[in-house]
Amino acid sequence: MASITDRVRQLRAVLPSHVELVAAAKTRTCEQVREAIDAGIRIIGHNYVQEAQLMIESLGRNAATWTMIGHLQRNKVSVAVSLFDSIQSVDSLRLAEAIDRECQSIGRVMPILIEVNAASEPHKSGVIPAEAVDLIRKVARLEFVSVQGLMTLGPQVSNPEQLRPYFRETKKLFDRISREQIPDISMSVLSMGMSDSYWVAIEEDATMIRLGTTIFGPRS
Numbered sequence: 762m763a764s765i766t767d768r769v770r771q772l773r774a775v776l777p778s779h780v781e782l783v784a785a786a787k788t789r790t791c792e793q794v795r796e797a798i799d800a801g802i803r804i805i806g807h808n809y810v811q812e813a814q815l816m817i818e819s820l821g822r823n824a825a826t827w828t829m830i831g832h833l834q835r836n837k838v839s840v841a842v843s844l845f846d847s848i849q850s851v852d853s854l855r856l857a858e859a860i861d862r863e864c865q866s867i868g869r870v871m872p873i874l875i876e877v878n879a880a881s882e883p884h885k886s887g888v889i890p891a892e893a894v895d896l897i898r899k900v901a902r903l904e905f906v907s908v909q910g911l912m913t914l915g916p917q918v919s920n921p922e923q924l925r926p927y928f929r930e931t932k933k934l935f936d937r938i939s940r941e942q943i944p945d946i947s948m949s950v951l952s953m954g955m956s957d958s959y960w961v962a963i964e965e966d967a968t969m970i971r972l973g974t975t976i977f978g979p980r981s
């Protein structure tokens with residue numbers, strides 16, 4: 762079986778150089794993530810604040826760039842802003858305001874992505890496309906968060922090809938927001954695609970993919 766090191770090298774050899782690779786670390790050990798970093802991974806994604814905290818303490822803050830990719834509860838924001846270099850899962854003004862407040866108190870600006878619920882599914886995280894521009898206009902006014910782009914998961918599907926329309930829709934939204942020229946934001950990061958869907962996402966212009974299984978093997 763291929764090692765984490767082999768998998769990271771094989772990936773980097775085939776991925777277009779403009780695509781940033783995030784290693785999704787949920788359920789992985791510090792040793793596994795250390796191996797991925799040693800093999801060249803620069804960005805580690807976490808779903809859980811506490812898991813991230815333990816890993817950052819163990820591996821060291823400067824070992825990688827740490828990004829929050831999971832749903833962020835408002836009562837965890839204070840810890841999250843002290844841990845993460847960016848937050849990819851901002852989907853409401855209330856959450857953005859909470860991040861803004863905590864960042865103001867520690868004197869930093871947090872780079873964020875707006876999470877889009879591309880299929881407008883009820884009860885799913887992410888802002889629906891119809892409300893995204895309005896949300897971004899409001900978040901753009903906050904001084905201590907900086908919108909850098911969009912993130913999407915897409916719906917649960919059996920075949921990754923079924924995600925293509927949602928990735929395409931998210932890219933269209935990304936381009937539309939760019940054209941709006943909203944002050945104090947940038948649309949430079951389009952984070953979409955996971956282990957089963959990253960090729961489709963790259964074909965639909967993702968600039969960042971988030972991979973767990975492809976790097977670390979199946980989760981037990």
Ligand SMILES: *Cc1c(COP(=O)(O)O)cnc(C)c1O
Pocket residue numbers: 785787808830831914954955956957971972973974975
């Ligand atoms: C787990 C996770 C991933 C990676 O999932 P794999 O299918 O293991 O590649 C990517 N993004 C988010 C938000 C995740 O929670």
